[in-house]
Amino acid sequence: MKVLILNSGGSDSAINPIVRDLRDKLSGDGIETGELILRDMNYSPCRGCFNCWVKTPGRCVFKDDGDVLCREVLHSDYVIIASPVIMGYPSAMAKNALDRIIPLIHPYLEDIDGEVHHMKRYEKYPVMGLLLEKSGDTDDEDITIITDIFQRAALNLQSRLGFVKLTTSSVEEMANEIINN
Amino acid sequence: MKLSIINGSPRGASGNTEKLLEHFINGFSETAGNSTEKFYLIKERPDFEKLKGVFLDAEILMIAFPLYVDAMPGSVKEFFESLEPLKNKRPDLRLMFVIQNGFPETYHNRFVERYCEKLAKRLGCIYEGSICKGGCEGLTVQPPQLVEKVFSGFHNVGKSFGETGKLSPEVLSKLARPEHLTPENMKLVIPMVNNFLWDGLLNKNGAMDKKFDKPFE
The missing domain is CATH 1.20.5 (Single alpha-helices involved in coiled-coils or other helix-helix interfaces)
Structure with a gap:
């Protein structure tokens, strides 16, 4: 099993110590972990050209770190998006990363439980987790809205949302969610 | 009424959002005295100085975007983050949204719609509502009668808003059909x-x- 953390926290974010502790805990349990520090990566926002679906299927036309995001996400069993909540939602840095992994799915539509969603391109996709750092203005309603949107996003990325945790949660709790997924 | 519009599509003036906005604007402009101005978000990143000025000056501000991975595109989120220092500076600003998606059903938009309502509250503005519509991808290849229905729907919402200054729930739910397939x-x-x-x-x-x-x- 491999766990990947997409870390969109700043260098002084409360996300960093908890990610470090989580990785230590998981490593201790024999689970491989990886981390992408998004602020150190270079990827443009998706421009919605759909070339990754209809021109160079499976691959974005931008030659930047978007390929790294796709490859690393695909080759993980669990992807944790670790982000500060800014204006009631995970960071633009995290959202831009998420927008850039759509080459992993197929443009074709299919009926999933009475709703239209995209088909798989690959056999297997990782489970998604959310690790959120609240801001001064983050309230419970924000967390509910984020959770509901990410459940939808996971569904559209042929994944499912395994957990939503705050940086105040215990590392053991989070590790157990991952191990028992 | 003066309506300021920000087209948040990463495709800018060449996307589907633009086409929908054109029809909305035509309907809105049928009422004498109404006027609009339009800006393209993608041209203003990453500092968004011009758009922050629009936020500070507008009478009614409409932010339009396509659904990307079930929410606003990352570039639109960048803009929302840039508004943080302007919280509570415009208690009189009337804020509204257009959310369009490429799936055949409108239902996909309902989750980020809740985010938009909360965003208006967070900014300390007046929330006028969100115009939600599915089935907006491939407007150039869809059968003409389907495309015409989408366009006339946006025209009608624009006309109704232009006349009354309100987004009526009936007009919005009519446009949103089909909510599910x-x-x-x-x-x-x-x-x-x-x-x-x-x-x-x-x-x-x-x-x-x-x-x-x-x-x-």
Whole structure:
């Protein structure tokens, strides 16, 4: 099993110590972990050209770190998006990363439980987790809205949302969610 | 009424959001005295100085965007983050949204719609509502009668808003149809989108033989 953390926290974010502790805990349990520090990566926002679906299927036309995001996400069993909540939602840095992994799915539509969603391109996709750092203005309603949107996003990325945790949660709790997924 | 519009589509003036806005504006402008101004978000990143000025000066501000991975595109989120220092500076600003998606159903928009309502509250503005519409991808290849229905729908919402200054729930829910697809429609619509839109584009690009490629396997 491999766990990947997409870390969109700043260098002084409360996300960093908890990610470090989580990785230590998981490593201790024999689970491989990886981390992408998004602020150190270079990827443009998706421009919605759909070339990754209809021109160079499976691959974005931008030659930047978007390929790294796709490859690393695909080759993980669990992807944790670790982000500060800014204006009631995970960071633009995290959202831009998420927008850039759509080459992993197929443009074709299919009926999933009475709703239209995209088909798989690959056999297997990782489970998604959310690790959120609240801001001064983050309230419970924000967390509910984020959770509901990410459940939808996971569904559209042929994944499912395994957990939503705050940086105040215990590392053991989070590790157990991952191990028992 | 003066309506300021920010087109948040990463495709800028060449996307589907732009087409929908044009029809909305035509309807809105039918009422004498109404005027509009329009800006393209993608041209203003990453500092958004001009758009922050629009936020500070506008009478009514409409922010339009396509659904990307079930929410606002990352570039639109960048803009929302840039508004943080302007919280509570415009208690009189009337804020509204247009959310369009490429799936055949409007339902997909309902989750980020809640975010938009909360965003207006967070900014300390007046929330006028969100115009939600599915089925907006491939407007150039859809059957003309379907496209005409979408366009006239936006025209009607624009006209109604232009006349009354309000987004009526009845007008919005009429535009949003279908909120969900019936099983019969599902069987009809899915092959149509896959064959006409996606295969059409794949064929045009000579990429049909690569459509199931797995470059990262």
